[in-house]
Amino acid sequence: MTRTVITGIGAIAPGGIGIEEHWESTLRGDLHVRPITAFDPSGYSTSIAGQLENFEPERFVDDRMLVQTDRWTWLALGAARLAFADAAYDPSATDPYDTSVILASGLGGVEFGQREIQELWSRGRRAVGAYQSIAWFYAASTGQISIRHGTKGRSGVLVSDGAGGVDSIGAARRAIRRGTAGVVVGGTEAPLCPYALTCQITNGGMTTSPDPRGGYKPFDARANGYAPGEGGALLILEDEEKAAARGARQAYAEVAGYAATHDAHTHDTRSPDPRQYARAMIVALEDAGLTPDDVDLVVADGAGDPALDRAEAEAIHLALGERGATVPVTAPQGFTGRLGSGGAALNVATTLMAMRHSLVPAVGNLDTPAEGLRLDLVTGRPRPMPVRVAMVNARGFGGFNSSLILRTLPGAS
Structure with missing residues (x-):
């Protein structure tokens, strides 16, 4: 394929x-x-x-x-x-x-x-x-x-x-x-x-x-x-x-996996139930032929709402198991606001730059992480680290959940 x-x-x-x-x-x-x-x-x-x-x-x-x-x-x-x-x-x-x-x-x-x-x-x-x-x-x-x-x-x-x-x-x-x-x-x-x-x-x-x-x-x-x-x-x-x-230069990354699920919750809110959100991540990894151990970075939806942030943290743990507590997680959109239909696309663009430069930006506007999330949130300065596989997650009002797996190409510097 x-x-x-x-x-x-x-x-x-x-x-x-x-x-x-x-x-x-x-x-x-x-x-x-x-x-x-x-x-x-x-x-x-x-x-x-x-x-x-x-x-x-x-x-x-x-x-x-x-x-x-x-x-x-x-x-x-x-x-x-x-x-x-x-x-x-x-x-x-x-x-x-x-x-x-x-x-x-x-x-x-x-x-x-x-x-x-x-x-x-x-x-x-x-x-x-x-x-x-x-x-x-x-x-x-x-x-x-x-x-x-x-x-x-x-x-x-x-x-x-x-x-x-x-x-x-x-x-x-x-x-x-x-x-x-x-x-x-x-x-x-x-x-x-x-x-x-x-x-x-x-x-x-x-x-x-x-x-x-x-x-x-x-x-x-x-x-x-x-x-x-x-x-x-x-x-x-x-x-x-x-x-x-056509002679294109080295690509930023491969679209290795993708999945979308729906909460069937209500038309005007995002569900606090993390199970369908987690399933999107699980199926995206399966689509890519990867396991939680392969994931180097999670770029989160980052709703900025206490209940929804806790639900996202739980979804990450459900999807990644023990890896959920140790994989670096960021949400740089805290610096720009939530851009609606443009937000996840901008997060993908930011993630591609992080993969190319081996440098992960911090969660935007984060001062004190909420208790009980059990996430390795990137805080303060950008974190130098190689990113071979990144998971970009997104949610939308109306019950939409999506997960994308990006992977560097063989031979990429």
Whole structure:
């Protein structure tokens, strides 16, 4: 069976534009969760978020497309361009049916939609623009990337909240095994407008702390909910043999295993029952032909909620057995906030850099680990260590659980 490898990364995140900026910021432990500046959040229970600092949409999107699309799609178009460049992958140089786009999506074009709703109620239906019909749609970014780069391969969109970035990789691996040469995967999110914040607050899982240092704190004794964030990452996945034939450089890693389960809990919360989450990890390892002893690093979902963090710790122990207490665990998203459909994809990008540089970043914004977790949490400074096999886990509201196994390639330095 063909091997699926990751050859390109495009990150647009609170930590920086491009994977190198994001990586260096993560290693420094820069906290990018701060008071929301896009609008006045004083009337909301959550007022802090991970925000982009130097994103210039004109760098990636022309004026005509700016008025037709939402900020969420601008981020995706930018990340796709960066990922193609990083992989030195030119879709125009191949059969257009050889390249697919399979992304994750969460809220969609919510800022664009809010603006058009305001026009509807303040000025009437004739004030609503024609692009409202396509800009908010959760598949808009998939479509716009396909149009821009002329790709016509099997494409789609996965909607599973925070698990979506991992799920898109699983779907892309299936497409590659069925003959597609390359797939753009991952996700972005732009959830920082009044309408989006209102929607997110209803899930009951967000922090109410106005202090960024006291807000989103995965696995911390003072964990009190998560802070939202904007951005994400897109990746280029390829058939290894076809990548070699086009002269691709050494891939970051192989997608060795993947699995997804569902809690069948409720539609609006994440289950505190760890069994299905653990099963996703177990099946992903089985899919990769590996055992718990092979896992060098776990990159956790890190909900930043006491009950959910305990449930995740228990799931890790159920899945890995005795290894669960000794394998290093990190959750660097504490530095950026939870980026919805872009969060797991960004964690995968960060993990690939950790594997390439043999350096694991710390859990973001962690001061005092909560008692009873029995996890080897990476705290303080980044931890130098070789990472041959990494497990990246993710959960989404609605009961979604996903686990991805990444493995370095033979001969990788």
